[in-house]
Amino acid sequence: MLxxxxxxxRYAGASRTSLRDIxxxxxxAEVVGVVGASESGKTTLALVASGLAPRSIGGQLDGRLLIxxxxxxxxxxxxxxxxxxxxxxxxxxxxxxVADTVFEEVAFGxxxxxxxxxxxxxxxxxxxxxxxxxxxxxxxxxxxxxxQVQLVALxxxxxxRPRHLVLDEPTAQLDxxxxxxxxxxxxxxxxxxxxxxxxxxDTDLLARLCSRVVALDSGGITLSGTPAAVLADPRLDExxxxxxxxxxxxxxxxxxxxxxxxxx
Amino acid sequence: MTAAAAVVLxxxxxxxxxxxxxxLLPAAAAGVxxxxxxxxxxxxxxxAVSALVVNLFFYPGGQTVLFQLGPITATAEGFAFAVEIxxxxxxxxxxITLFYLTTKPSELVLDLERRGVPPRLAFVVNAxxxxxxxxxxxxxxxxxxxxxxGLDTQGGLFNRLRGIVPIVGPVMLGxxxxxxxxxxxxxxxxxxxxxxxxxxxxxxxxxxxxxARWGLAAGLLVVIGARAVGAL
Numbered sequence: 001m002l003x004x005x006x007x008x009x010r011y012a013g014a015s016r017t018s019l020r021d022i023x024x025x026x027x028x029a030e031v032v033g034v035v036g037a038s039e040s041g042k043t044t045l046a047l048v049a050s051g052l053a054p055r056s057i058g059g060q061l062d063g064r065l066l067i068x069x070x071x072x073x074x075x076x077x078x079x080x081x082x083x084x085x086x087x088x089x090x091x092x093x094x095x096x097x098v099a100d101t102v103f104e105e106v107a108f109g110x111x112x113x114x115x116x117x118x119x120x121x122x123x124x125x126x127x128x129x130x131x132x133x134x135x136x137x138x139x140x141x142x143x144x145x146x147x148q149v150q151l152v153a154l155x156x157x158x159x160x161r162p163r164h165l166v167l168d169e170p171t172a173q174l175d176x177x178x179x180x181x182x183x184x185x186x187x188x189x190x191x192x193x194x195x196x197x198x199x200x201x202d203t204d205l206l207a208r209l210c211s212r213v214v215a216l217d218s219g220g221i222t223l224s225g226t227p228a229a230v231l232a233d234p235r236l237d238e239x240x241x242x243x244x245x246x247x248x249x250x251x252x253x254x255x256x257x258x259x260x261x262x263x264x
Numbered sequence: 265m266t267a268a269a270a271v272v273l274x275x276x277x278x279x280x281x282x283x284x285x286x287x288l289l290p291a292a293a294a295g296v297x298x299x300x301x302x303x304x305x306x307x308x309x310x311x312a313v314s315a316l317v318v319n320l321f322f323y324p325g326g327q328t329v330l331f332q333l334g335p336i337t338a339t340a341e342g343f344a345f346a347v348e349i350x351x352x353x354x355x356x357x358x359x360i361t362l363f364y365l366t367t368k369p370s371e372l373v374l375d376l377e378r379r380g381v382p383p384r385l386a387f388v389v390n391a392x393x394x395x396x397x398x399x400x401x402x403x404x405x406x407x408x409x410x411x412x413x414g415l416d417t418q419g420g421l422f423n424r425l426r427g428i429v430p431i432v433g434p435v436m437l438g439x440x441x442x443x444x445x446x447x448x449x450x451x452x453x454x455x456x457x458x459x460x461x462x463x464x465x466x467x468x469x470x471x472x473x474x475x476a477r478w479g480l481a482a483g484l485l486v487v488i489g490a491r492a493v494g495a496l
Contacts, residue, residue: 047448056451057444078457086452093445096453097398098390100370104464109453111462112383120462142398156453 002164007063018044026195033206034199036216037240042199046168051080085157089169091149103137109160127158147178164195207244270355279351287358308357319346369393
């Protein structure tokens, strides 16, 4: 279980906190979605949950990050990297730039962890096959589409065998086909037992994947509950979050005075 | 070693022999001779021209006048020395170009790492080389975008110079903006873990290659020794 306990975070040099009073946990195999307008604190939450804030970017963290009950305070980033993976929204900045093939790119993190070579090969093959991109293994990662690169980045994280994944708007820069690819892959990961924390503007994706959704506003959690409850909450509009297409359509149907209940 | 041997031997004959045997022949065997000649000439042209001009006209102690150009005099001694320097430059640029044309950066770095070079240093070397095409691609995208907005980057020198600023700015700023995210990605992939990392594979290195390397090193030592005692 990945737990944020009474977390507040302020970026270095900032006058106000970007996150406040965050209590949030993600169990194994659970998918928790985070919605909110731009600047609401979604990316900051992802950085804190992955351990990169404050380890990599500095700043002031209050509260605790716990993984499987262990307080991560003072633990170096490479230790956290083996337990929590993070995927960013720009697929292309996630390439190591030093791998000539997708296979080497996916193996990069596991090699850094000092995992035995044969084990790395096995992990890499499993990660590629698990995401359905085994046929890309020999390709140059810099010559792939955005959706494919995002899957390669995800595979690279999986080869490190983290129990939890944090995904910061993983489909934001992808075309519909790329979104579909990544969405399917995430659904498969959750089914296989990985805990996922996903910040995302695409509420349709969250409605499809999540078992719980929280809404952020000005760095604090304002709504929390099942996707059906949170994503249909009228206050979501005030937060600048567009509900899923089904809910928007249902509202339009209701507004037209039609007595039609759309299927969930 | 090729370049070092050319510098140590000096003169014109030996450096040119070295270029022929250790640069041109292997380049032809590797099928990169035309590319090598093109890159090598481009790489060394500014240095070669300046070496020729400086030595031809300003060689100290030059006596035999070849021709005069206003107040400056070209001498035969200066020309002979310039040719020696050009032969060394040819060996140097040829050897370096051959190395880059026949060695994949990732394989070089992997082999260096296998031999104990720290992973961070190896990464910096490799990423620097690999970033060049990525930067070129980014620059081309920005050039296309700026042209679509009416920026004239073709035609005369002035137009081209004027077009540089709106292109260089976004290229540099875009690259800098990505640095933080790239460094976080590396940290998130345990790159900062102390100690050696595992290596997925090692470049092939058989007995013949090892023998050739040691042979070249020994040959260089022999050349230096022979030169020192005046045997060459």
